Amino acid sequence: FGEPNLEELAIPQALARILSQDQTLLADYRRMLAFYAKLSNPANCLSLADIQNIRSLNLDAVKRLAKRKQVAHTTVAIFPPSTSKEGLLFEKLFPLGVPPDVNLMKELVKRLRSGEVDLKPKADSGWYEYQVYALETLLLPEKGAERDKLLLTKKFKERMLGAFKALVTKRRETHARMMEAHVRALAAPPPPLEINVAPRLRVEPAPTYYLRTARAYAFLANFLESAIGKDALDHLHGLKKDGERTTSLHAELLWMRDLFYGLYMISAEDIGMKTRFSSDEAVDQDRCYRIAVAWLDKATDDPDLAADTRVAVPITVDVTRGVTRVWLTLGVRLTKLDTKYVLPPSIKQAKGEGDWKPVASHKLHSANYLIPVDEFAEVELKGRRVLNREELQAICDKEKTKEAILDFLRK
Structure with a gap:
């Protein structure tokens, strides 16, 4: 421009x-x-x-x-x-083009942490802004309502940073045509009163992310209902790689909304946090909770989780240098999540009378989970070219490692 x-x-x-x-x-x-x-x-x-x-x-x-x-x-x-807020930021920072040694994602993260960039949607914001706002507490956990319930290690914060980078890339890729240039943890059942106690996490402890994502889907469903009507939405179907999705677009949007409301309640329950909904938020809490529990029980069978989500999205084009800066997600890997209680919880019998009693420190144990995480990267491509999903996925399959993939793309 x-x-x-x-x-x-x-x-x-x-x-x-x-x-x-x-x-x-x-x-x-x-x-x-x-x-x-x-x-x-x-x-x-x-x-x-x-x-x-x-x-x-x-x-x-x-x-x-x-x-x-x-x-x-x-x-x-x-x-x-x-x-987009990241696009406006990059134009402000680099009006003459992005220098080769600058990492745009680092610049965005730095400005978000300093408060220079605020992700909160405005009155005229669209769905993309609501989606990105839902990711904010992955980068800034202190802004989440769960901040007093979690003491996050440096490693977990680094994992959350990686998740923020990858999810911003995926959200932006979905909107790429309009833009300028849960993970289930394998959980143990609730412990009886007299045995050792360890944290139980059925999902990653990020309740604000789930809540804001639910609100993003609610925003989209409400907007589409007002724009084209509920009857039209009931006859429209989303697209997948091999054709139309079986459920109507309207039903899927409402289901996704309720699923993330349910995941919010589960995540809050796991860390002992009270849920909070705004006064104008009509949430059927029992139904949403049941939907999330049922989905978690069969999450590994969800065909959407089997979809290949390796994507590339252009961020800036430097005409003078003849390069295109691209954000990528290169695949999914497993990483270890170690959890423990910093302050002992209180427990009581699930049935019958009894008082809440703090757990003795010698009965507290840690819990370990393996969670899948996206691998993010930023790279410059020679020329004004963009990789579609199929091209990137073929390169990833051929080159195998992150270093080899990036070396190939720089050629």
């Missing part, structure tokens, strides 16, 4: 003039822009609808209009790409 010249403005001006002559077409165009602004994120430049009433289109007029519309770029597009 840069300032357009007068010749570049001639085409959008001519198209805007055609739009202004057909009010039905103009209305459809506006509805489409509004739809994608919520489905993905607000536009980062002007659209044809924005300029259709300007008689004399020039650079000054475009600048004034861009300022009034509060878009990031003083240019015009037929289908304006969506903005």
Whole structure:
């Protein structure tokens, strides 16, 4: 993006003039822009609808209009790409292009930790912003309601950082066409009163992530219901690699919402934290809890978890140097999660009368889990090229290791 010249403005001006002559077409165009602004994120430049009433289109007029519309770029597009907080940050930090030795993910993480970048969605935010906001406490666990219930080791914080990087990449890849350039732990049953006590984690201890993800799905379901109607959603189906999904889009969105509400309650229960829902959040807690428990019992049979999620998404293009900066997820590996009680919990008999009693320190034991984690990487590709999923997956299968994959991609 840069300032357009007068010749570049001639085409959008001519198209805007055609739009202004057909009010039905103009209305459809506006509805489409509004739809994608919520489905993905607000536009980062002007659209044809924005300029259709300007008689004399020039650079000054475009600048004034861009300022009034509060878009990031003083240019015009037929289908304006969506903005993102990481994209705006990188443009601010590197207006002349990204230096070869800069790691963009590190820059994003640093600004999130300092508070310079705030992931909280705004009134005009789209689904992408809600999705990324759900990931915030993976990077900043102190912002989660569970902060007083968990004492996280350095290793686990590093694991959460890796999860943040990979999940941001996957969320962005889902929206790539619109953007500019649970894991189940194998858990032991609840311990009886008189035996050794160890932490029981049925999911990773990140309740705020689950809650915010549920709210992101609720946002999307509510938006689509208002935009195209519940009846239409009941007749639409999502897509997978080999065709349409069997369940309707509406049913799947509501199920995903309720699943993550349930995972939130399970995660909170595991660490002894009270759940909290906002006053306007109508959550059927018993139903959501049952859905999550049932899913965890058969999670390894879920075909969606067997899908290959190795993806590549472009972040910046440096025309001068002729390179494209890309974020990648290269596969899934198992890592060890060690847990123990810092403060002894209190327990009582599950049935019958009895008081809560703290567990004696000699009865406290640690618990160890193996959890799958995504492998994230950032690399520069020569030229203005983008890898689709199939191309990246073929390279990963051939080169095997992270180092070999990155060496191949740099060639």
